[in-house]
Amino acid sequence: MGTAAELDAAGITGPGLRAAYAASRALHARHGRTYYLATRVLPAARRPAIHALYGFARWVDDIVDDIEPRRTNAQRLAVLDAVEDDLRTALRSGAARRPVIRALADTAGRYAIPAEYFTAFTASMRADLTVTEYASYEELRGYMYGSAAVIGLQVLPVLGTVVPRAEAAPHAAALGEAFQLTNFLRDVAEDLERGRVYLPADVLSAHGAGRELLEHCRRTRVQDRRVRAALAELVRINREVYGRAEPGCAMLSPVSRPCVTTALRLYRGILDAIEAADYDVWVRRHRVPRSRRAAVALPALARALAARATG
Structure with missing residues (x-):
C-alpha cells in the first residue's frame, strides 16, 4: 500500500499536510529500515503517525550528526534552537515552517501526545553536541530516556x-531503551568516529577497558579480550532490558502487537x-540477514491480517 492510500485511511486531507506526512515517511524508510519494515504490518490508518514520529526523530538526529559536516557545533545548536521554536509553535497552533514538524504536530494533536516527550528528546539530541561519554550506565540511562524511551511513549x-x-508505559519506555542500547553496541566504531562513546565507562573499566582501548580497536580493526568482555556484559544487560x-x-x-513483536525480534x-x-x-x-527478516515479518503480517479480520 502506497503513501496516498495510507493517508486516505488515516483521514489526512489537504495537500500541504499530506506532503508533510509523505516527507516523514521517506525519512523513516531511509533511516529506520528495521522498524520501518515492522510498520508494514500495522493497519494503514496508523502508519502515517508512526512515520511522523520516527521521521522527526531521524531528522533531528541528522542535525546533530554528520549529514552536514561543514557545520560547527555552534551552528548545529542554532539549528536545534530554530527547530525547538518551530516545534513549540506547532504544538500550540499546528502551524509550522518545516514539513516534518507540521506532520509531528498533527500527530501529537490527534493522539494527545504530551509535549514534554518531545522536549526530552530534543534535550538529549542537544547533549550529543557537548557530551562525548558517560561515566555510568545510570548516567547513560538518563540520556536514553530522552533519546529513545520517550519515543516508545510517543x-x-x-x-x-x-x-x-499507564500500565503499558514502562514496557514501551524499556523497548525504546533496548533498541537504543542495541544501536550503541552495533555502532561503537561509527560513534567513535564522531567523537562519542556510548558504552558506559564503569562497565568498560570493570573489565580493564576504556576509551583509549576502544580507539585502538577501531584503528586496528582488531578485537581485544577486555573490550570483548565489556561488550558481552552490555549485551547481557541489553537482553535484560x-x-x-x-x-x-x-x-x-x-x-498492533505483530508490528512491535516483529521490531523487537528483529x-x-x-x-x-x-x-x-x-x-x-x-x-x-552487524545486521539481521534478509532471510531472517522475511522469516519474522511474513508470519507477523499473517497475524496482523487475522487480527484485523476479527477486530
Whole structure:
C-alpha cells in the first residue's frame, strides 16, 4: 500500500499536510529500515503517525550528526534552537515552517501526545553536541530516556492498548531503551568516529577497558579480550532490558502487537549477530540477514491480517 492510500485511511486531507506526512515517511524508510519494515504490518490508518514520529526523530538526529559536516557545533545548536521554536509553535497552533514538524504536530494533536516527550528528546539530541561519554550506565540511562524511551511513549497512543496506558508505559519506555542500547553496541566504531562513546565507562573499566582501548580497536580493526568482555556484559544487560519490554507486547491493541513483536525480534536479532561474531564490532556493521527478516515479518503480517479480520 502506497503513501496516498495510507493517508486516505488515516483521514489526512489537504495537500500541504499530506506532503508533510509523505516527507516523514521517506525519512523513516531511509533511516529506520528495521522498524520501518515492522510498520508494514500495522493497519494503514496508523502508519502515517508512526512515520511522523520516527521521521522527526531521524531528522533531528541528522542535525546533530554528520549529514552536514561543514557545520560547527555552534551552528548545529542554532539549528536545534530554530527547530525547538518551530516545534513549540506547532504544538500550540499546528502551524509550522518545516514539513516534518507540521506532520509531528498533527500527530501529537490527534493522539494527545504530551509535549514534554518531545522536549526530552530534543534535550538529549542537544547533549550529543557537548557530551562525548558517560561515566555510568545510570548516567547513560538518563540520556536514553530522552533519546529513545520517550519515543516508545510517543508511539504508545498510536498503537493502542488493552490495558490502561499507564500500565503499558514502562514496557514501551524499556523497548525504546533496548533498541537504543542495541544501536550503541552495533555502532561503537561509527560513534567513535564522531567523537562519542556510548558504552558506559564503569562497565568498560570493570573489565580493564576504556576509551583509549576502544580507539585502538577501531584503528586496528582488531578485537581485544577486555573490550570483548565489556561488550558481552552490555549485551547481557541489553537482553535484560528486552526482557522488561517484552510483556508490554501483550498489552497492545491486537492489530498492533505483530508490528512491535516483529521490531523487537528483529532488533534483538542484531545482538545474536554480535554474539555470533564473538562480539567483534570492528570489522563490519552487524545486521539481521534478509532471510531472517522475511522469516519474522511474513508470519507477523499473517497475524496482523487475522487480527484485523476479527477486530
